[in-house]
Amino acid sequence: MHKLATIVSLWMVIASGHSLAAGSALVPAKQNWSFNGLFGTFDRGALQRGYQVYNEVCAGCHGLRLVAYRNLTEIGLTEQQVKKIAASKTVKDGPNDEGEMYERSGRPSDRFVMPFANKNAARAANNGAYPPDLSLMVKARVGGADYLYGLLTGYQETKKGVEIPEGMYYNKYYPGNLIAMPSPLVEEGIEYPDKTKATVKQMAQDVTVFLSWTAEPEIEQRKRLGIKVLLFLIILTGLLYAIKKRVWSQLHN
Amino acid sequence: MSKTNQTNSVVKWVDDRLPVFTFMQHELHEYPTPKNLNYFWNFGSLAGIVLVTMIVTGIVLSMHYTPHVDYAFDSVERIMRDVNHGWLIRYVHMNGASAFFIIVFIHIFRGLYYGSYKAPRELLWMLGVLILLLMMATAFLGYVLPWGQMSFWGATVITNLFSAIPLIGEPIVTWLWGGFSVDNATLNRFFSLHFLLPFVIVGVVVLHIVALHTHGSNNPVGIDTTGNDDQIPFHPYYTVKDLFGLGVFLVLFSLFVFYAPNYLGHPDNYIPADPLQTPPHIVPEWYFLPFYAILRSITFDIWFLDAKLLGVIAMFASIGLLFILPWLDRSPVRSARFRPIYRQFYWVLVIDCFILGIVGANSPDDPVFSGLDGFQFIHLGMMSTAYYFFHFLILLPLLSVIEKPDPLPASINEPILGGGGNAALAPGKPMEKP
Structure with missing residues (x-):
């Protein structure tokens, strides 16, 4: 029961620790995302390039467990392409009639295959640090897409006087500045089929768009519906105001 | 109760046996209402509509939600991704909670300004405070259900408050949890209670409305209605006015639901709950912030009562003293419009509550102003907590004695006629466009 008291006192002092941890991180600059604003939509090209970046760079360590291959039709891939992508993955399934687990090629209905069997395996392979799942990353961080873009482009050589421990890296936007993930993007690290030049900024931007979609796949439907609902409500409210005026004017006379 | 003049024979047949039509005629149609109510009187019916919306969206959500520590988070994400318009239902429910509190807070401060808690409406007011308490419990329970980091740690912090009770505190916490930590048993019972409490709220709301309709609405002038000149039937005057207010509310609400659905939430709650990792900064939902500030403001022991217990007592007392407000404020004048001193301190209280938030x-x-390290938020919190209790416990009883109220009009109708014969421009309608 002593633990309970510790938890509460911990919460009482948490704030002070918080300010220490977050003190040195910069606030990432706001970017002009196509999905911002009243009419925001995703750029299909950026989504597909972003998927490629995720697939070739991030997927080695980071899962995307809430997204299924079938969802990729929403970023503009055809069903054939999605089937091919799914089939290229190996999925563990079972048990079969003999009670054995077995491996098969993926289907569009499968969720993205996780890079590690479990959390411990992920930590063991990554110097003790756990690479978090990216499905909701953009929603789960203050600053959202701007933060993610900032993080991917915010790696620097160590700043004056900052000692960097073994296996850690300096990032100006990461809370506390010391991050266990090495800079994942390198210039021309991948080759885009649409001939877009794969600069670090370009790749960071594309994968941020892709991960904004995985976090909020409903965003386009939400904004399209929102406009209609707002227009309807504004007209309705205007009419109700006119009726209200009219009804009450009888009273005044 | 006079019978309605129904011409439809089926309606007549039913009404003769079960007078539902007569009831509706009386309580929704003829119900005599002061004619000078301003737009602040819209918030009661608005709160009722939001309550119904919360119950309807909540029932749909519960059809897809799984109250289990291993599945709760993912079942919410399934609602967001795979259920048709699930994102809309969830975002309406999520932002509906915030809207409900905004509306109810305005409703309460309307009551404070116009003295709606005074005789003969004390029980009406106390039922309202009870609704606020039930709402707070329901909102807290609901916030735990998505089982994100803030859900888990919020539940841990708040349930731990009860451990401050001397001797029996820790057994009570274990009993609340159904185990030795916030775990599956806790999530299950929180889901069950989150489903139950809204219906309890509906029950208290019915009593609240019965009490309201016994003496009728208070009004901006705060004097009793004296006759038919002062009153108009609820329908069509207030039904149409409430509908217009509802339209304005829905426009603002839609902006949040469709364009900033997570603005009032915390990003950490999109990280699945992890009992081994404490988030850097545990904060409650915005509507609890003033109470949270009061809780943390007591940092000193008094005799055998330690700071933590005192903080919990202060937090509950901040709402508890609203129950006895009708007996703290003894001034016979209801409306702040005729109370020159109270009127000013009312706004001090409003500002004080914002500061607490x-x-x-x-x-x-953290320092309140950068560069002024000696003045931290804890100090501001202590000052504003002190003022909150000073306002209710000392200032209001004192003002009841020393304040000289302005002369009251003889009837609601009088200032309206005195104001040039145009009711829309009467002093009773500060918010209405001419």
């Missing part, structure tokens, strides 16, 4: 959102040790 800001304090609750910040770390106690």
